[in-house]
Amino acid sequence: MRDYQLIVIGAGPGGYMAALRAAKLGLRTAVVESREAGGTCLNRGCVPTKTLLHASQLYRDACSGAHAGIHIDGARADLAEIFNYKRQISQKLSSGIESLFKGAKVELLRGRASITEPGTVHVTADGGETVYTADNILVATGSAPARPPIPGLDLPGVMTSDELLEGTDTLYRSIVIIGGGVIGVEFATFYADLGCEVTIVEGMDRLLPTMDRELGQNLAQTLKKQGVKIITGAMVQNVEQGGDGLTVYFLAKDTPGAASGEAVLCAIGRRPYLDGLFPGDLQPEMNGRAIRVDDAYQTSIPGIYAIGDVSSRIQLAHVASAQGVACVEMLCGETNSVNMDIVPSCIYCRPEIAVVGMTEAEAKEAGVPAKVGKCVMFGNARTLIADTGRSFMKVVANADTHEIIGAQLMCEHSTDMISQISQAMANHLTAEQLLLAMRPHPTFEEAMTEALEDLVKKLGN
Numbered sequence: 001m002r003d004y005q006l007i008v009i010g011a012g013p014g015g016y017m018a019a020l021r022a023a024k025l026g027l028r029t030a031v032v033e034s035r036e037a038g039g040t041c042l043n044r045g046c047v048p049t050k051t052l053l054h055a056s057q058l059y060r061d062a063c064s065g066a067h068a069g070i071h072i073d074g075a076r077a078d079l080a081e082i083f084n085y086k087r088q089i090s091q092k093l094s095s096g097i098e099s100l101f102k103g104a105k106v107e108l109l110r111g112r113a114s115i116t117e118p119g120t121v122h123v124t125a126d127g128g129e130t131v132y133t134a135d136n137i138l139v140a141t142g143s144a145p146a147r148p149p150i151p152g153l154d155l156p157g158v159m160t161s162d163e164l165l166e167g168t169d170t171l172y173r174s175i176v177i178i179g180g181g182v183i184g185v186e187f188a189t190f191y192a193d194l195g196c197e198v199t200i201v202e203g204m205d206r207l208l209p210t211m212d213r214e215l216g217q218n219l220a221q222t223l224k225k226q227g228v229k230i231i232t233g234a235m236v237q238n239v240e241q242g243g244d245g246l247t248v249y250f251l252a253k254d255t256p257g258a259a260s261g262e263a264v265l266c267a268i269g270r271r272p273y274l275d276g277l278f279p280g281d282l283q284p285e286m287n288g289r290a291i292r293v294d295d296a297y298q299t300s301i302p303g304i305y306a307i308g309d310v311s312s313r314i315q316l317a318h319v320a321s322a323q324g325v326a327c328v329e330m331l332c333g334e335t336n337s338v339n340m341d342i343v344p345s346c347i348y349c350r351p352e353i354a355v356v357g358m359t360e361a362e363a364k365e366a367g368v369p370a371k372v373g374k375c376v377m378f379g380n381a382r383t384l385i386a387d388t389g390r391s392f393m394k395v396v397a398n399a400d401t402h403e404i405i406g407a408q409l410m411c412e413h414s415t416d417m418i419s420q421i422s423q424a425m426a427n428h429l430t431a432e433q434l435l436l437a438m439r440p441h442p443t444f445e446e447a448m449t450e451a452l453e454d455l456v457k458k459l460g461n
């Protein structure tokens with residue numbers, strides 16, 4: 001008999017959810033993890049960044065309550081304490097996962113895993129190696145920050161999100177962020193909240209270039225109001241160490257330019273992480289830099305599966321978890337209940353951004369007849385009270401069937417509200433059906449009713 005029925009490599013949100021589900025379904029399961037349980041998400045990703053953003057929002061609110069008659073003198077942000085708080089939250093959640101493993105009888109094997117043949121996992125720890133056997137192996141090794149070969153990106157002071165999240169005791173006077181995607185704009189929000197001089201250098205023509213145009217444009221306006229400098233269409237050429245900081249040199253529409261800061265964050269994407277995982281001749285087929293998998297998440301090697309950032313087109317924690325659970329359920333003969341076409345995506349800037357499904361432009365490009373209903377939230381009471389800046393909601397429906405096919409929200413609490421659109425999409429609800437729900441007053445959510453009313457009017461009969 002083999003040691004385990006399933007060995008999962010990596011205890012990130014993909015791996016730990018898969019392992020817990022496998023144990024629940026009766027499989028003898030082990031997880032190999034070389035670092036902290038919880039993976040990137042809990043230790044270097046979702047949770048630490050949201051903890052920092054929570055702290056910086058407290059500071060920002062303390063400094064900017066004047067519109068509502070609140071004046072706080074001497075508000076102070078202590079960077080060492082903020083990062084310590086961040087560490088505490090990650091540690092609590094990480095040890096919570098270890099307790100869940102214990103409770104479910106999932107064995108946590110500490111060390112680095114490698115695979116040289118199907119059904120066998122080598123685990124290296126403290127200089128020793130132990131070999132374990134398993135009926136199936138699930139690779140959930142996640143991703144790592146990408147550092148392209150741009151001269152100077154290896155200088156001290158040029159960091160990826162991993163290093164920046166290690167923390168500092170004092171606030172940088174200034175920071176240049178290379179990349180205006182999700183990670184870049186969340187860090188820009190954190191540092192701008194605290195009063196640091198922030199410059200974003202983005203290669204495409206706007207922030208959040210893969211999302212609805214209006215979101216990136218709106219966010220740029222909001223960040224600019226906070227003093228953030230935004231340079232778009234700028235391709236970074238090199239980074240140099242100067243007298244009192246680092247200078248990022250770029251070409252913007254063929255014109256050379258430069259931005260300087262005490263620190264530089266390189267936030268231009270993440271690569272699937274497989275370092276040392278397949279050290280021998282056994283190699284899975286790849287899809288670019290990611291592991292190629294089939295509909296059941298099986299790699300080209302029978303008995304070896306892969307889920308999450310290491311193999312997925314979409315690198316999000318909830319996608320990794322959903323894939324992990326689906327993979328294990330299919331291994332146990334259950335049908336896959338997860339709809340991978342409905343993936344919400346959120347950005348915790350101010351106001352928050354949340355999207356799901358198609359934009360109007362994407363629908364048109366895919367040949368789907370679409371109408372969009374919109375509410376700009378000037379008159380929304382909660383938006384006015386909270387003074388959150390320009391906010392809006394867009395809801396997209398199929399013009400023929402009236403089914404909801406997507407939404408783009410930019411307003412406070414949108415990251416919590418987006419699930420009602422996902423729910424509508426999962427159940428093929430029409431705009432008219434979603435409009436039937438009464439929404440409480442005063443809420444940000446009332447704007448959804450207005451966007452749907454606009455949509456229903458445009459859809460006609």
Ligand SMILES: Cc1cc2nc3c(=O)[nH]c(=O)nc-3n(C[C@H](O)[C@H](O)[C@H](O)COP(=O)(O)OP(=O)(O)OC[C@H]3O[C@@H](n4cnc5c(N)ncnc54)[C@H](O)[C@@H]3O)c2cc1C
Pocket residue numbers: 009010011012013014015032033034035036037038039040041042044045046047049111112113114140141142143161183273275276277307308309310315316317318319320346
């Ligand atoms: C700054 C930042 C912010 C983010 N914010 C969000 C967000 O708000 N929402 C969201 O949904 N997503 C967010 N993400 C993305 C999210 O963190 C990832 O999509 C998610 O963690 C992927 O989960 P995973 O299980 O595939 O891999 P990971 O979480 O990367 O976990 C992989 C684990 O495998 C371990 N491992 C790797 N190789 C081996 C080996 N050979 N042996 C043993 N162990 C190994 C690693 O140590 C790691 O613990 C963010 C990412 C970053 C970097």
